[in-house]
Amino acid sequence: xxxxxxxxxxxxxxxxxxxxxxxxxxxxxxxxxxxxxxxxxxxxxxxxxxxxxxxxxxxxxxxxxxxxxxxxxxxxxxxxxxxxxxxxxxxxxxxxxxxxxxxxxxxxxxxxxxxxxxxxxxxxxxxxxxxxxxxxxxxxxxxxx
Numbered sequence: 001x002x003x004x005x006x007x008x009x010x011x012x013x014x015x016x017x018x019x020x021x022x023x024x025x026x027x028x029x030x031x032x033x034x035x036x037x038x039x040x041x042x043x044x045x046x047x048x049x050x051x052x053x054x055x056x057x058x059x060x061x062x063x064x065x066x067x068x069x070x071x072x073x074x075x076x077x078x079x080x081x082x083x084x085x086x087x088x089x090x091x092x093x094x095x096x097x098x099x100x101x102x103x104x105x106x107x108x109x110x111x112x113x114x115x116x117x118x119x120x121x122x123x124x125x126x127x128x129x130x131x132x133x134x135x136x137x138x139x140x141x142x143x144x145x
Contacts (some may be wrong), residue, residue, distance in 0.1 A: 006050065014082075016037075022121065027039070028031055029053065029142070029143040030140065030141070030142050031048070031140065031141045031142075032138070032139075032140055032141070033045050033048075033058075033104070033125050033137055033139040033140060033141050034125075034127065034137070034139040035115045035138055036061070036063065036136060036137065036138035037136065037137075037138075038064065038134045038135070038136045039127075039129065039134065039135060039137070040129060040132050040133065040134050041129055041132075042045045042127065042128045042129050042134075043126070043127040043129075044124065044126050045086070045124045045125040045126065045127075045139075046124065047061070047077060047122050047123070048122070048123050048124055048125075048141075049121065049122060050119050050120065050121050050122070050123060050143060051121075052143060052145075053119055053143035053144055053145055054104060054105055054118055054119060054145065055103050055104030055105065055107070055119050055143070055144040056074060056103050056104075056123070056135055056141055056142065056143055056144060057100060057101070057102050057141070057142040057144060058072065058074055058100070058102075058103075058125065058139065058140070058141050059098060059099070059100050059101075059103040059139070059140045059141070059142075060072045060090070060093065060094060060099045060100075060101070060127070060137055060138075060139050061097075061099075061100075061139075061140070062095070062096050062097055062135060062136070062137040062139060062140045063096060063136050063137065064094050064096065064134075064135065064136035065093075065094060065096050065097075066133055066134055066135060067131075067133045068094075068130075068131060068133035068134060068135035069092045069093065069094045069129070069130040069131055069133075069135075070127050070128060070129055070130065070135055070137065071089055071090055071091070071093065071128045071130060072089070072090045072093065072094050072099065072101060072125065072126075072127055072139070073086050073088070073089040073090070073125065073126045073127075073128065074086070074087045074088045074089075074101060074103055074115075074119075074123060074124075074125060074130075075087065075123060075124050075125070075126060076119075076120035076122070076123050077091065077120065077122040077123065077124065078117065079121075079122070084124065084129050087103050087115055087117050087119075087120075087123075088102075088103050088112075088113075088114075088115040088117070089112065090112050090113070091111075091112040092130060094125070100113070101103050101113060101114075101118055101140075102114045102115070103115045103117050103118075104116070104117075104118075104144060105117065105118050116132075119143070120145075125139055125141070127139065
């Protein structure tokens with residue numbers, strides 16, 4: 001049963017005011033990439049699949065920075081070579097903060113924060129530890145339609 005704010009216009013279904021494309025809900029998809037934990041080494045995320053989304057909002061939430069430093073990167077996987085290419089990388093994150101990285105076509109590019117690009121079908125997140133000091137953080141992602 002459709003929600004009260006779902007409508008259909010000219011054969012296109014709009015869920016909650018957002019269009020549905022090829023059977024994929026127009027609502028954004030939230031993912032936990034790394035749950036909150038203390039870490040001392042570089043974390044290379046598993047390959048993630050992007051079905052029909054154009055962009056991503058990645059949120060790195062540092063709750064105990066101490067004297068550590070990390071850099072967050074969103075990488076695209078080349079389907080031919082299997083190699084990864086960095087779409088966007090943050091500057092070094094050294095304090096308790098909530099840092100957002102945005103990749104979206106048409107976005108106004110901002111160094112180390114926003115990329116005017118699309119999210120590829122296969123992507124991953126890499127959190128590089130710039131030293132061996134412990135940092136507590138989580139990483140979440142929201143795929144954007």
